[in-house]
Amino acid sequence: MVQYSPSRFSASFAALADATRRGVLAQLANGDASISDLADRFDMTLTGMKKHVGVLELAGLVSTEKVGRVRTCRLGPCRLDEELAWLARYRRMWDARFEALDGVIDVLQRKEKARGRQKRR
Amino acid sequence: MVQYSPSRFSASFAALADATRRGVLAQLANGDASISDLADRFDMTLTGMKKHVGVLELAGLVSTEKVGRVRTCRLGPCRLDEELAWLARYRRMWDARFEALDGVIDVLQRKEKARGRQKRR
DNA sequence: TCCACACTGAGCCATATGGTTCAGTATTCC
């Protein structure tokens, strides 16, 4: 089940905050892999990799299925749409904020010039 | 100085992984604020808020300046461009991956139909 | 049947994180 709780972002961003986990996602973009494959590729114990996969799975970034004795990992249901939207919104606010600042600077500079003209008179 | 080390993403995503810090960014998008302002708004001690601001500052998301006895926080130099690009790239890979999967399913279904036709003969 | 393989879970360890209190220090205002 997909979670839409307020902590969803916390989970996904925290999942992305680790270089190994970002690497795992990149790897899975190339194709599905077992826990052993991943552990091997990232030079880590099975148990260690399992924890990373667990974190990614909780965040919805990876889904896994066990068939026989091997658990296969693939990219999960979360496409990071909302995270992308959050970042995009943040950047719009950032831009707006700095345009506003530029506006203030403009006004100040115009006043400065006006004062200069007055002095010259 | 802005860092472009491999751990840059780790710092920014980790900074975004906390709800309070995301709130601080949203707040600063509305206007600059002192540490006290923020601590007050998020019902936290000054010291606690200072730590959060420190994390955001290290990630380049916030910059601060102390004048007199008050330290003013504003949105920082990092616009999250590369983070946005990373997420966008991930999503493209995600899409590609699932289109490929759809392709496989298509092929399987076509084979299935073909087998059906054979049986009926 | 038996061995090897792939995972799982408990538990340990060092360090990081998110918070606090308390005791400064520097500034501002009266």
Added chain:
DNA sequence: GGAATACTGAACCATATGGCTCAGTGTGGA
């Protein structure tokens, strides 16, 4: 000068994180 303000830093605490080992458990192949 003295009190109030705004921050700063050290130290503490509980919990989380990122790793590990070790001892299972379940599956597949000879």
